[in-house]
Amino acid sequence: MQFTADHAEWGRVDITLDDLGCGRSWEEIHRVRGLELVCPECGGQVFARVSKLGTRHLYHRTRPPTCSLANESLEHHLLKLELVTRARAAGYRAELEVAAPTGEWRADVMVFGPDGDRLMALEAQLSSITAEEIAARTDLYERDEVSVCWFGIKPRPWVGTVPTLLVQPPEDPKEPWSVSAGLARLAENSMHWVPVGATLTDAVSWMLTGRITPYTPVRGSRRVVDQDGCYEWAEGWTRYWDDSWRMWWTAPSYVAADAERARKEAEDRLRRQEEGRQRELKKREKARKKEAKSRAYAEFWNRTGLDRQQWRYFRALAELFFSRGLVFGAPDDRFGGGRPVYERTGPEGEHWTLVGVACPDPYRLRAWAEEISLLVPRDEDLADLAERAWEPFQVYVFDPDTGVMYHERVLPTPVVP
Numbered sequence: 001m002q003f004t005a006d007h008a009e010w011g012r013v014d015i016t017l018d019d020l021g022c023g024r025s026w027e028e029i030h031r032v033r034g035l036e037l038v039c040p041e042c043g044g045q046v047f048a049r050v051s052k053l054g055t056r057h058l059y060h061r062t063r064p065p066t067c068s069l070a071n072e073s074l075e076h077h078l079l080k081l082e083l084v085t086r087a088r089a090a091g092y093r094a095e096l097e098v099a100a101p102t103g104e105w106r107a108d109v110m111v112f113g114p115d116g117d118r119l120m121a122l123e124a125q126l127s128s129i130t131a132e133e134i135a136a137r138t139d140l141y142e143r144d145e146v147s148v149c150w151f152g153i154k155p156r157p158w159v160g161t162v163p164t165l166l167v168q169p170p171e172d173p174k175e176p177w178s179v180s181a182g183l184a185r186l187a188e189n190s191m192h193w194v195p196v197g198a199t200l201t202d203a204v205s206w207m208l209t210g211r212i213t214p215y216t217p218v219r220g221s222r223r224v225v226d227q228d229g230c231y232e233w234a235e236g237w238t239r240y241w242d243d244s245w246r247m248w249w250t251a252p253s254y255v256a257a258d259a260e261r262a263r264k265e266a267e268d269r270l271r272r273q274e275e276g277r278q279r280e281l282k283k284r285e286k287a288r289k290k291e292a293k294s295r296a297y298a299e300f301w302n303r304t305g306l307d308r309q310q311w312r313y314f315r316a317l318a319e320l321f322f323s324r325g326l327v328f329g330a331p332d333d334r335f336g337g338g339r340p341v342y343e344r345t346g347p348e349g350e351h352w353t354l355v356g357v358a359c360p361d362p363y364r365l366r367a368w369a370e371e372i373s374l375l376v377p378r379d380e381d382l383a384d385l386a387e388r389a390w391e392p393f394q395v396y397v398f399d400p401d402t403g404v405m406y407h408e409r410v411l412p413t414p415v416v417p
């Protein structure tokens, strides 16, 4: 069963057209003796007849096993006929079985643009073919600047690896064919794709007018889900198929929206990376401070020779002497490794006033020592301070071993002339 033949004088005969594509009529080929119509594929003689269901077609009297046209299934022929009819209904010139000048491809249906240039090949692909073979055939069309859509009826491994639509013939021949898979739109949240149903009439018209385009989504929005969130194109279309189906037809506006989503996601990813980096920096800074603090404490205990018990007494004596609550800070480089002493004031004790420095290193005294009282645990500390003093210092001694406490004004040691 086929729809095209060649005639020595008329050229290509296409029985899907009223004038057979060559200014003739059905009556001029149907049951006409002595007419020589040959198959475009194998060159064998073909004859016109009408099937029991009323389909006009051409047939080989003896079917040559090597002729692909003669051996195409009825289903294939009906789909081809449907495709060429839909392209013509959309207002385009469309021809059946159009071969490349080089013979490298032969389109089931070739649709031509307004300038007569080849616009798009519509291929009914019902026999089995590998994904590699169909990719190679798609590449040939691409090389010749012809876009292509492969139409199938059942899920096959190649489906969705090239521009594809799965279609279904109607149960009632008067109804239109429908698209069962391969059309999708981006969901409103832009996170996944939703299958779209359509008639084959609409889908062919949309692809010829550019209202839909084959599109491989940017990574991250690959899943096609239906209204119930199922990973299915259509009934019987399993998760496996969904994963391998990586290209579908959609409107250019969804292509733009998907690109926008991918751009935002990339931005978010960068922002999260930056946030992670900042967190890491903060963590390191905190660890560094902790390390510095523990070094300062070690230095403090080591230099003062005080143990924890003596330190507690020292503090208690200071509070007793001044008759107020004091807070002793950590050893601080800004005060020569000594511990700042604060008095808390205000109703909630929220104001901290620096009132002294406990046990500073006499070798690391700076200008602050002139202003702030110095608190030390032993008499001997007075001599050390006097040796380093350049101005009078206010010094308080709180000896934790004896409980002795007193105030002393330490003057610079006079320089002996």
Ligand SMILES: [Zn+2]
Pocket (backbone or CB within 6 Å): 039, 040, 041, 042, 043, 044, 060, 064, 067, 068, 069, 070
């Ligand atoms: Zn043939």
